[in-house]
Amino acid sequence: MTVNPLVTCGRCPACAAGRSHLCPHRQILSMPPRPGAFAEYVCVPEGNLVTVPDGLSIERAALAEPLAVSYHAVNQGARLLGRPLSGARCVVLGGGAIGFGAALVLAMQGAGEIRLAEPNAERRAVVARGVPRVRTYAPGEPGEPGPDSADLILDAVGSRSTRAAASRLARPGAVIVHIGLLPGEEGLDVRKITLQEIVVSGSYCYTMQEFREVVDALADGRLGGLDWLEQRALSEGARAFIDIDAQRAAPKIVLRPAHRP
Template sequence: MKALVYTGTNSSELRDVEAPVAAGGQSIVDLSFCGICGSDMHAWHGHDERRIPPLVLGHEAVGTALTGPLAGRRVAVNPLMTCNDCPACDSGNHHLCGTRELIGMRYPGAFAEKVMVPDANLTVLADHMSFSEAALAEPAAVAVRAVEIAAGTGATADSRIVILGGGAIGVLVAQVLAARSFARPRIAETNALRRGMLENIGIAGSYDPREETPEDGSVDLVIDCVGMGATRAAASAMARPGGVIVHVGLLDNEPGLDTRRLTLQEIGFFGAYCYRHQDFATALDLLTGGKVTGEGWTEIRPLDDGAQAFIDIDQGRAPPKIILATG
C-alpha cells in the first residue's frame, strides 16, 4: 500500500509499504483522510525521540472499517491506545495511562491507505457527517479537554480569554469556547495568513504578539496552544492575580514560566494532555451538530502531496490545518 513515510529530519517520501494485518481485538481501517498535527511536525523536525524514522506518522484519521465488529461502517479513529486495566484507566482518565501509546508514534500511523487499530478505538460516524469534517475529531478532542480543564478551574462565560497560537488547536479551542457560550477570545498569532483566516471566520479577534500584547495582569484565562519558552513567559505576564494558565502546546521545554509571579499572585497553571474517551465523544458530537467546523481554515491535499505539505507548513505557507486525502 502507499504511505507517506517520515525518513529523517525535515524529510518524508511516498513509499510502498506492507499493509497492516489485524490480530484478535484489532480492526483494519481503509483510510479516507488524516490531518497533519503539530506533533507530526515536531517529529518531522527531529525533535521527538519517540518517533524514530523510518515511520508512518499520522493519527487524526477517519475511514471505513474493513474488518472487526464494525466492518463496513464509516468510523473515526481514536488513536490513543491504553491498557484499560490500571487506576488511571479505571477512573476514566485513559489519557494518563502509564503505558499509553498513539498510532504514528511507535506504531505505524495513518498517513497511509490503511491502518490497524484496536476495535474499541473506533466510533461510527453519523450518516450525514463528511469524512473531511470528522477528520477533526482528534484535535477537537484536545480542545475539548483544554476547555474542560479551564471551566473546572473557575473560568466563566464573561472571563477575558487569550489563546496563544492560531494553529488548529487554537482555532478549535476558540470554537469549543463559543459552543460553551464563553466570551469571544483573542488569539495571538505571528503568521499573517493565519491571522487573516481567523478574522474571516469570525471566531476570535487576533493580534500579532510581536507588535502588541495584552496589558500585564489583565487576562483571566490564558490557553497556551504553542508551548514554548516565549509563550510561557507571555502567559506568566498577562495572567491576572488569581487567574489561570492552561498549557496545551508541547513545542519545547525551554525556560519562560515565571514561577515566582505565579506563586506570589496565586496564578493557577494546568497541563492539558490529549483527552479522555468522553472528550473524544464530545468532540464528535460538536462536529456532528456543526458547532465545530473546519470551514474557512482547513485545506485538503492528496497523500501524494504530503511531503510538500510538511514543507509548506514549516515555511508558514499553510492554513492552520492541512488534511491529507489518503484513500
C-alpha cells in the same frame, strides 16, 4: 468510522477513573511502536472506533482528534477557573491547529472574550474567518493585551516566549493551561504565580468521552462551518508538510488518495 488514536491499557487506576489519557502504558497511532496513517495497514482496537454521524463527511470527521485536544484543554481550564466562561477574558497563544481549535471551542462554550496571538498574518486571517468572535493580534505589536488582563490563558505553543507571555497576561487568580510540547522549561514567572495564586496546568490529549463529544459537535455544526479545512491530493503530501512547517497552509490539511473507496 473515525479513530481515536490514543491506545490505553483499560486496567490501570487512570483508565478505571475515566482518565485514560493519563494511562502510564498509553500509545498513540503513528508513534512507535504503532504505525499510523502512512502505513499500508493500521491495526486499531475496536474500542477506539467512533461512528461518524450521518451528514458529517469523513474529511471533517478527521478533525476530531486535534479538536479533541483543544476541547480537553478548554475543559481543563474552565474546571480550574471555577466559574462560567461567559464572564471570562480568554487568550489563546498560537494559531496552529490546536490554538485555532481552542478558539473554536471557547466560542462554542460561550466565552465572554476571546483573543488569539499569532505572529503569522495568514494564520491570523484564517482564524478571523473561522471564528469571527475572536480578536487576533501579533505579539509585540499594537493591539496586544496588557499585563494582568486575562482570566484564562491557553498556551498552544509551549515556548519560552509564550510561557513568559502567559505569565505576563495572567491576572490574580487566573489559570494558565500549557498545551504546547516544545522543549524547555524557562519562561514562567514563578514569583508572580505564587504571589497571585495563579493556577498552571498541563493538558494532554483527551478522554474517550471528550473525543465522542467533539465528533457530535462537528456533526451538529457547533464548531462552525469548518470551511478553513484544506484538502489536497495524497501525491501533494510532501509539499503539504513543507507548507505546514513554513506556516503557508491552513491549520489542518486532509490528504485524499487518488482512488478513494
